[in-house]
Amino acid sequence: MAMSDAPAEPPDRCEIAVVGGGIAGLSTALFLARAGRDVVLLDKGSPWGDSSGANAGTLSLQVKRTEMFEMGSTSIGLWAAFGTEMGIDVGFHQPGGLRVAESDEQIAFLREYGAEQEAVGFEFEWLEGNQLHDLAPWLGPEVRAATFCAADGYASPLIAGPSLIAGARKAGVRVISNAEVTGARTAKGGYRLSIGRRSLECEYLAIAAGGHSTKIAASLGVRLPLWVDCNMLTVTEPAPRIMDKVVTHIGGIMSLKQHVNGTVLIGGGWQGRGKFSRQTREIDPLAWVQNVGLGARIAPDLKTLRVNRAWAGYEAVTIDALPLLGRLPGLENAYVAAGARGGFHMGPGQGLVLSQLILEGETGLDISRFDPARFPQ
Amino acid sequence: MNQADLAIVGAGPTGLSAALVAARAGLKVWVFDDNALPGGQYFRQLPKQFRKTRKTVYDKEHGRASELFTAIHHPNVTYLPNATVWENPDPGILAFAAGERSGRIEAKAILIACGASDRPVPFPGWTLPGVVTAGGLQNLVKGARVVPGERAVVAGNGPLLLVVAANLIRAGATVAAVAEAAPATARLWRNLPRLLQAPEIVKLAVNYRGLMAKAGVPYRCGETVIEARGTDELEEVVLAPIDTRGRLDRTKARTVACDTLVAGFGLNPSIEMYRLLGCDMSYNSYRGGWMPKRSDDLETSIPGIFAAGDGAGIGGVEFALIEGKLAGTVIARNLGALDERTAAIQAAPLRSRLERFRKFRVGLERVYAPPSTWTELATDDTIVCRCEDVSLGEIRAREAQGFTSAFAIKGSTRMSMGRCQGRNCLPTLAAHIAARDGIAVEQVAVPRGRPPARLVTIGDLLQEDLPAPVFPTDPHLPRGEEVI
Numbered sequence: 001m002a003m004s005d006a007p008a009e010p011p012d013r014c015e016i017a018v019v020g021g022g023i024a025g026l027s028t029a030l031f032l033a034r035a036g037r038d039v040v041l042l043d044k045g046s047p048w049g050d051s052s053g054a055n056a057g058t059l060s061l062q063v064k065r066t067e068m069f070e071m072g073s074t075s076i077g078l079w080a081a082f083g084t085e086m087g088i089d090v091g092f093h094q095p096g097g098l099r100v101a102e103s104d105e106q107i108a109f110l111r112e113y114g115a116e117q118e119a120v121g122f123e124f125e126w127l128e129g130n131q132l133h134d135l136a137p138w139l140g141p142e143v144r145a146a147t148f149c150a151a152d153g154y155a156s157p158l159i160a161g162p163s164l165i166a167g168a169r170k171a172g173v174r175v176i177s178n179a180e181v182t183g184a185r186t187a188k189g190g191y192r193l194s195i196g197r198r199s200l201e202c203e204y205l206a207i208a209a210g211g212h213s214t215k216i217a218a219s220l221g222v223r224l225p226l227w228v229d230c231n232m233l234t235v236t237e238p239a240p241r242i243m244d245k246v247v248t249h250i251g252g253i254m255s256l257k258q259h260v261n262g263t264v265l266i267g268g269g270w271q272g273r274g275k276f277s278r279q280t281r282e283i284d285p286l287a288w289v290q291n292v293g294l295g296a297r298i299a300p301d302l303k304t305l306r307v308n309r310a311w312a313g314y315e316a317v318t319i320d321a322l323p324l325l326g327r328l329p330g331l332e333n334a335y336v337a338a339g340a341r342g343g344f345h346m347g348p349g350q351g352l353v354l355s356q357l358i359l360e361g362e363t364g365l366d367i368s369r370f371d372p373a374r375f376p377q
Numbered sequence: 378m379n380q381a382d383l384a385i386v387g388a389g390p391t392g393l394s395a396a397l398v399a400a401r402a403g404l405k406v407w408v409f410d411d412n413a414l415p416g417g418q419y420f421r422q423l424p425k426q427f428r429k430t431r432k433t434v435y436d437k438e439h440g441r442a443s444e445l446f447t448a449i450h451h452p453n454v455t456y457l458p459n460a461t462v463w464e465n466p467d468p469g470i471l472a473f474a475a476g477e478r479s480g481r482i483e484a485k486a487i488l489i490a491c492g493a494s495d496r497p498v499p500f501p502g503w504t505l506p507g508v509v510t511a512g513g514l515q516n517l518v519k520g521a522r523v524v525p526g527e528r529a530v531v532a533g534n535g536p537l538l539l540v541v542a543a544n545l546i547r548a549g550a551t552v553a554a555v556a557e558a559a560p561a562t563a564r565l566w567r568n569l570p571r572l573l574q575a576p577e578i579v580k581l582a583v584n585y586r587g588l589m590a591k592a593g594v595p596y597r598c599g600e601t602v603i604e605a606r607g608t609d610e611l612e613e614v615v616l617a618p619i620d621t622r623g624r625l626d627r628t629k630a631r632t633v634a635c636d637t638l639v640a641g642f643g644l645n646p647s648i649e650m651y652r653l654l655g656c657d658m659s660y661n662s663y664r665g666g667w668m669p670k671r672s673d674d675l676e677t678s679i680p681g682i683f684a685a686g687d688g689a690g691i692g693g694v695e696f697a698l699i700e701g702k703l704a705g706t707v708i709a710r711n712l713g714a715l716d717e718r719t720a721a722i723q724a725a726p727l728r729s730r731l732e733r734f735r736k737f738r739v740g741l742e743r744v745y746a747p748p749s750t751w752t753e754l755a756t757d758d759t760i761v762c763r764c765e766d767v768s769l770g771e772i773r774a775r776e777a778q779g780f781t782s783a784f785a786i787k788g789s790t791r792m793s794m795g796r797c798q799g800r801n802c803l804p805t806l807a808a809h810i811a812a813r814d815g816i817a818v819e820q821v822a823v824p825r826g827r828p829p830a831r832l833v834t835i836g837d838l839l840q841e842d843l844p845a846p847v848f849p850t851d852p853h854l855p856r857g858e859e860v861i
């Protein structure tokens with residue numbers, strides 16, 4: 001969902017330019033401005049108008065790869081802190097999450113995978129049979145086992161978007177809509193960004209433009225390989241409470257949650273029909289019914305609900321499913337955050353990293369695996 | 378998959394008349410409608426559980442209705458009641474939710490005959506119990522034989538107000554006032570020649586006015602409702618004069634006590650199917666806003682997809698019946714069930730009748746041209762999105778924060794995300810933005826419709842036999858295309 005489009009022209013210069021008003025860019029800009037720095041955030045359309053405004057809001061730690069444990073936990077902490085420490089309501093809730101398994105094979109995989117995760121610090125509880133169905137009586141009979149992760153939760157993209165934009169502005173970020181960065185090059189002591197016919201000079205550059213980051217980096221001679229999925233998402237009409245946890249599926253792509261207002265969100269990354277290169281994104285009506293059907297198998301009460309609307313959006317990811325996070329290879333004071341699987345969840349953590357790199361030149365988090373230089377240039 | 382020559386969405390006057398013509402010509406026709414009984418709005422029937430003890434004026438259309446309803450029993454017609462068409466998954470295919478019969482159908486031609494819905498105009502108090510829309514009142518009268526109160530005010534814009542007033546009078550209610558916003562009477566004479574192209578409808582209107590006169594019902598043109606008041610339910614309405622340029626004179630407002638307000642500001646075509654199909658659209662404020670572009674054969678910009686009746690631009694029941702027949706004829710010809718000559722002979726009287734009604738419609742539109750876009754009626758407290766309870770004040774607060782486009786207002790207030798899928802509030806939002814920015818309503822970019830076309834029950838969707846889902850081997854890895 002696109003947000004905020006107060007007409008404003010980009011300035012000629014600033015200290016730090018952040019390109020992209022999704023969760024990664026807004027977090028970066030917000031943390032920098034709170035530290036007293038001069039930040040301009042540029043978005044080609046309206047901030048929150050791409051992936052971050054179209055996503056499911058799931059913050060599930062236990063579905064993440066082991067390499068993402070630290071980033072995932074840090075991010076959940078920040079999602080909580082937006083409301084409690086920064087006065088920015090992002091619709092954060094932490095009811096805990098169930099990662100369910102149906103078949104013997106899936107149960108075995110859940111155990112195996114869970115053991116690997118536990119080894120690096122993930123914490124969850126193993127549940128099966130009656131124990132599981134007592135905790136979550138709304139699960140269907142085909143769900144036989146699950147891990148319960150108390151850290152799992154969700155944020156509401158609809159609430160978070162306007163709040164973060166308003167919060168960033170309040171902290172001093174100049175948020176500029178309809179300012180597409182069409183190219184960047186090095187200039188004395190920093191970078192010069194082309195924004196249509198205008199240009200902006202900055203000392204520091206942070207690229208957080210989702211799948212479009214590739215093109216911006218290319219103008220600086222840097223290769224950032226990204227792929228873009230076209231995920232579908234479905235929302236039902238409001239209903240009395242039928243589930244009280246976030247649900248994911250070990251077999252792959254599923255996410256379920258019921259919002260405070262009673263609507264249920266069914267997603268998980270089922271592919272719609274769309275091409276990022278052509279900027280098309282539509283529902284695939286066959287996969288869509290399968291997606292909704294899997295949801296209804298996990299939580300059969302869903303069968304009585306009516307679907308209100310469904311849509312598809314983009315999720316940019318790398319080929320090794322780890323983010324491109326850190327300094328652009330070969331350049332000083334230019335950074336990127338893009339391509340994390342579950343990039344909504346990871347957005348605040350990535351913003352923290354970029355802000356620390358810009359403020360202090362280093363970050364306390366281990367980002368060695370995410371180095372954008374890991375792919376051949 | 379189910380196969381048909383022609384799939385028709387909507388079993389109102391349009392859909393049924395098209396089905397009858399096409400089926401008689403030999404086409405295999407499927408008709409889908411999300412109501413339990415055929416008839417659409419105009420021929421809405423009493424539920425089967427009701428028993429009629431005597432015939433009333435509402436049965437005057439019995440003849441035309443029963444002729445039309447034979448369509449659903451025609452051997453070439455498969456009629457699915459309680460069936461919602463929700464998506465056009467692939468060219469020539471419709472997906473429908475209909476309980477155990479849910480599925481998909483492949484058709485050589487598709488007719489969208491989805492009708493219209495009431496155009497909501499928010500004004501202070503419009504959400505009070507006791508305030509109903511004109512279409513809503515007609516539904517109560519036709520579908521349940523009830524009127525909601527004893528003392529009613531009818532206000533708004535357009536000829537349906539006369540029908541409503543007449544029905545209230547016949548049902549024994551007191552009609553305290555009828556307020557037509559357009560200076561209709563003044564414009565009547567100038568447009569009489571056009572109106573007389575359809576003398577049968579003019580006669581109806583004269584009858585309604587006669588009925589009103591006999592019952593002593595005051596009918597004022599150039600007056601609009603500006604507020605509905607009451608503590609828990611409607612107690613009185615405030616009416617104020619409005620001049621030909623749409624300027625309200627609140628100083629000359631009067632209040633009228635009543636327990637029912639029928640507010641009718643016209644109808645909007647149901648356009649969700651065209652949006653899903655991707656038909657080219659055009660805008661005509663007199664005919665209800667957005668509608669599909671069509672050829673003389675009622676074909677949309679997509680070959681094989683036809684649009685007729687109120688869903689293709691408001692024209693009323695007579696239009697709907699002719700357009701339905703014409704669509705059925707043209708489609709039968711295109712699919713080879715009627716030869717060119719027979720089709721031309723069959724279509725000729727329809728086309729000339731249509732021509733006559735088009736002239737009539739222009740006259741009617743000039744008489745009733747709304748003097749205002751109605752955006753100034755709402756105040757900060759007025760709810761503008763009923764599903765999500767969003768007030769105009771909330772929108773203004775968001776605008777002050779920089780959330781000014783329809784997309785940003787939607788995203789920051791939840792406006793249009795509720796059960797009506799934006800049908801009721803997006804036109805309001807577009808009008809608000811147009812007035813704010815001084816641009817035409819059709820220039821306002823609004824969020825596009827998303828599937829499903831109408832709400833569908835998940836259990837219904839799962840009745841279909843679908844291949845078991847295949848999970849990705851590693852859900853973390855990309856599934857889409859590389860950025861180049």
Ligand SMILES: Cc1cc2nc3c(=O)[nH]c(=O)nc-3n(C[C@H](O)[C@H](O)[C@H](O)COP(=O)(O)OP(=O)(O)OC[C@H]3O[C@@H](n4cnc5c(N)ncnc54)[C@H](O)[C@@H]3O)c2cc1C
Pocket residue numbers: 019020021022023024025042043044045046047048049050051052053054055056057058059179180181182208209210211212213216230231232233255267268269311312313314315316337338339340341342343344345346347
């Ligand atoms: C349907 C769906 C469901 C999802 N569910 C989840 C989920 O449950 N949990 C989760 O963690 N993740 C989920 N994701 C993924 C998640 O949405 C993304 O990973 C995340 O939002 C990426 O955030 P971002 O800030 O990197 O990019 P974006 O939100 O895409 O922001 C990038 C911004 O950059 C702007 N921009 C692009 N190019 C330029 C340019 N040249 N100049 C200026 N600005 C530019 C864009 O306009 C955009 O606003 C889902 C994705 C989809 C589509």
Ligand SMILES: Cc1cc2nc3c(=O)[nH]c(=O)nc-3n(C[C@H](O)[C@H](O)[C@H](O)COP(=O)(O)OP(=O)(O)OC[C@H]3O[C@@H](n4cnc5c(N)ncnc54)[C@H](O)[C@@H]3O)c2cc1C
Pocket residue numbers: 386387388389390391392409410411412416417418419420460461462463490491492493494495511512513515516540644647650685686687688693694697830831
């Ligand atoms: C509430 C209301 C009441 C009205 N009452 C009167 C009246 O009393 N007198 C009068 O002259 N005019 C009335 N009208 C005007 C009416 O639009 C026309 O007179 C006439 O009924 C139009 O015929 P139609 O076949 O084009 O559309 P309709 O009669 O509206 O028929 C369309 C049908 O399609 C169905 N439909 C729509 N979308 C789908 C879908 N996706 N899947 C399945 N089914 C679908 C609808 O439920 C409806 O049954 C009313 C309009 C409304 C909105």
